[in-house]
Every structure is written in structure tokens, then in C-alpha cells.
Amino acid sequence: MTAAKSTAVRAVAAAAAAWCAAALLAGCGAAHGDTGEQAAPAAAADPAAVVRGAADALARAGGSAVGTSLRMASGGTWVTVTGSGRYDYAHGQGTLTLVLPSDAAGAQEHPPVTELLTPGALYMKNRGAGVPADKWVRVDITALPDGNLVTGGATDPLAAARLLRGVLDVRFAGEQTLGGVRVRHLTGTLDIAGAARASGPRPPAALAAAARGFAVGRVPFDAWVDAEGRPARVTLRYAYGPARRTVEVVSTTTYSAFGTAVPPLTLPPAADIWAGKIVSSPAAG
Numbered sequence: 001m002t003a004a005k006s007t008a009v010r011a012v013a014a015a016a017a018a019w020c021a022a023a024l025l026a027g028c029g030a031a032h033g034d035t036g037e038q039a040a041p042a043a044a045a046d047p048a049a050v051v052r053g054a055a056d057a058l059a060r061a062g063g064s065a066v067g068t069s070l071r072m073a074s075g076g077t078w079v080t081v082t083g084s085g086r087y088d089y090a091h092g093q094g095t096l097t098l099v100l101p102s103d104a105a106g107a108q109e110h111p112p113v114t115e116l117l118t119p120g121a122l123y124m125k126n127r128g129a130g131v132p133a134d135k136w137v138r139v140d141i142t143a144l145p146d147g148n149l150v151t152g153g154a155t156d157p158l159a160a161a162r163l164l165r166g167v168l169d170v171r172f173a174g175e176q177t178l179g180g181v182r183v184r185h186l187t188g189t190l191d192i193a194g195a196a197r198a199s200g201p202r203p204p205a206a207l208a209a210a211a212r213g214f215a216v217g218r219v220p221f222d223a224w225v226d227a228e229g230r231p232a233r234v235t236l237r238y239a240y241g242p243a244r245r246t247v248e249v250v251s252t253t254t255y256s257a258f259g260t261a262v263p264p265l266t267l268p269p270a271a272d273i274w275a276g277k278i279v280s281s282p283a284a285g
Helices: 003-014 016-024 047-052 054-061 157-166 192-198 205-213
Strands: 063-074 077-088 093-099 113-117 121-125 136-140 167-178 181-191 218-225 231-240 247-256
Touching (some): 047 157, 047 167, 047 181, 047 218, 054 157, 054 218, 063 093, 077 113, 157 167, 157 181, 157 192, 157 218, 157 231, 157 247, 167 218
Antiparallel strands (some): 063 077, 077 093, 093 113, 113 121, 167 181, 181 218, 218 231, 231 247
């Protein structure tokens, strides 16, 4: 890794809290596709097995529309970032457009951030101060202490489902209808390191990095799962950062319109990747 690229990676990782506090973390964006009422999942199904199988059910679905929300408590104030896009679960890649919070006067200070999600790297456009408008920032996910579960302003939709493989305890919390689809609400606690182990000898980069980097590896979750075992919504509650500066992050991912075609990603050429300095927000501290 070049010195410039290493500097960019460290800056983005260090700026995770800045994005949270200044504008790139939190919220709730839902995407709904199926409109016909569907049968509810079988109440007798083993809740732990249903939760653990969510990622595999997504892979069978191929692709879907997604909505994301990352809500973070910073300095006594909750800030929210919302996003929407499409994701290809078979190839572990997708696109998101993130909308940052408005300022105190209600004005939009920052244009939407475009993100390209790939198995090993995150590409961002309109990243912010210090990056030319026509350039992309490339971040090596394995270099991030949170495995990009928080830093990018959204939890990767596939990573959110894969985390459920680390379920420690789970209980059935009832049935609901989301977007016309009957779903089973399951709630409990998962372990990030356990999710990485459950993914096999070569766990996905995001989970492997997060298992090493999170000080608090146990994550409360809520999952709403349809009759096919596919998650309609997953909410995760992270405790992120050093012990004395831990912040609460609530990440919600919604999944809909299963079977949606997702065109192959076209990654930015090397000439369009910014290798210079990334200016962090003053809120980073």
C-alpha cells in the first residue's frame, strides 16, 4: 500500500466518529417492493436456525432493493444518515446513495455520497472536504477496525445478514406485516467473532476485521424474516469505539423486491482514485 493510500485509509478509519458526529452516521431508510399479502413464516420454525440462515436465503434470492439507516449518538445528539440502493448477494456487491443530515437551519450542507460496495473494498464519491468532486476514495475494508460495519455510514447489507450467523440467543417476538409481507420478528444477541467463525475458514473481510476490532463483540439485534427465510429488516445495536469514548450506533437495513436485477459494478479507473489527503471534520476531535 502506498504512503498516500495508507494515509487515506487511516484518515477514513479515524474519521468514523467524525462522520457520525458531523453527518455520516445514523437514520432509517426503508425500501418496499412486494405489495401482495404473503403467508407468515411457520411459527414452529427454530428461531436460531431461521436467523442463522438469513444470509443463505439472500444468496438464493439473487438481488434486491435495499434501504439503510445509521443512527448514532454523538455529544448528546442523535444524528442520522439514510441510504438506498440495490445489492447482488451472489457476488457480494452493490451500490448505495447516502443522504447526510441537514444543518440546524434545515439546509443540506453536503451532496449525497455514492458508495460502491465490494467484498474487499469500499469506494466513495463526494466523500467530503479535501477530495476533488470528480475523484473517488477507495478504502481497504480489512484496514478498518470495524470492518466497514460503521465507518461508511451504512452497514453492508450482506454483512448485516452474515452477522446473524453468530446468534447467541434469540426469541420469537411476534408476527407483523412489512410492505404487505407477513414476517416473523426475532430478537436476541449475536457475537461478531462467532459470526466470523460460522462463515468458515475464510470469513468475509468485513467480519474478520470487525471480529478483531470491536471492543464489545456482543450485538443486540432484531430481525424480521419472511416465509422464505429472507430478512425484510435487520436492526443491529453496536457499541463502537474505545471504552471511554464508546458511542451507541443503531443500524437498520431493509430488504425488498427480491429478484431485482443488479447490473455488474463498474469500478472507477485508477486515475480517478484519490490518493491525497482526506480532511476530517473538526468534530472528529
